[in-house]
Amino acid sequence: MKLTTCPLDCFDGCSIEVDENLKLKGDKSHPITQGYLCPNMNNFHKFARIEKTTLNGKEISIDEAVETIKEKLGKKTVYFRGSGNLGVMQGVTKLFFAKVGADISKGSLCEGAGAYGIEEGRGASLSWSPERVDESEVVIVWGLNSSVTNSHVLPALKGKTIIVIDPYITDIAKKSDLHVKVKPRGDIYLAMLLSRMAYMDQMED
Numbered sequence: 767m768k769l770t771t772c773p774l775d776c777f778d779g780c781s782i783e784v785d786e787n788l789k790l791k792g793d794k795s796h797p798i799t800q801g802y803l804c805p806n807m808n809n810f811h812k813f814a815r816i817e818k819t820t821l822n823g824k825e826i827s828i829d830e831a832v833e834t835i836k837e838k839l840g841k842k843t844v845y846f847r848g849s850g851n852l853g854v855m856q857g858v859t860k861l862f863f864a865k866v867g868a869d870i871s872k873g874s875l876c877e878g879a880g881a882y883g884i885e886e887g888r889g890a891s892l893s894w895s896p897e898r899v900d901e902s903e904v905v906i907v908w909g910l911n912s913s914v915t916n917s918h919v920l921p922a923l924k925g926k927t928i929i930v931i932d933p934y935i936t937d938i939a940k941k942s943d944l945h946v947k948v949k950p951r952g953d954i955y956l957a958m959l960l961s962r963m964a965y966m967d968q969m970e971d
């Protein structure tokens with residue numbers, strides 16, 4: 767049995783056990799993912815896979831395929847990647863484009879721009895760790911639907927007071943103790959108000 771990590775385009779990075787027949791199972795010893803695998807990974811072998819390189823229906827070698835792509839891409843290619851996780855496997859596309867001579871861009875208009883804005887404003891872009899959530903009494907979920915985008919934090923939310931700030935009634939909002947349904951763009955004013963109150967009560971630490 768070998769241990770690996772899910773390479774799909776998801777932030778959770780579930781730990782996976784692979785046996786000698788390439789059967790996949792969630793790794794129960796992992797402190798965060800605790801043996802969980804979502805349906806995508808549980809049914810991995812049922813999905814159609816591309817196992818041969820072909821061109822116009824004819825099987826070709828991987829080297830021929832790479833040369834063909836290189837030709838089709840032409841001389842001026844910019845590699846731009848806008849989202850996804852940061853798993854090691856996700857670096858393969860960047861490596862590929864670097865090898866075929868593309869210009870590699872840095873950052874992105876979505877995740878990258880958001881992280882840059884946060885770093886400019888707060889000095890660092892930090893994400894919440896399930897361990898820290900586990901130690902908290904009150905958890906504020908601001909503009910995020912953890913039920914969908916971060917299911918591994920859900921066990922850590924059990925028994926906590928959950929406050930959700932979101933214009934939408936998301937699944938996590940339905941499960942919260944308090945849902946502050948701000949208007950779109952209204953959360954800047956809420957953030958200013960809360961900062962002011964924290965400052966007045968010397969709670970900013």
Ligand code: SF4
Pocket residue numbers: 772773774775776777778779780802803804805806807
């Ligand atoms: S939730 Fe699914 S896709 Fe995401 S890391 Fe886990 S097994 Fe992979």
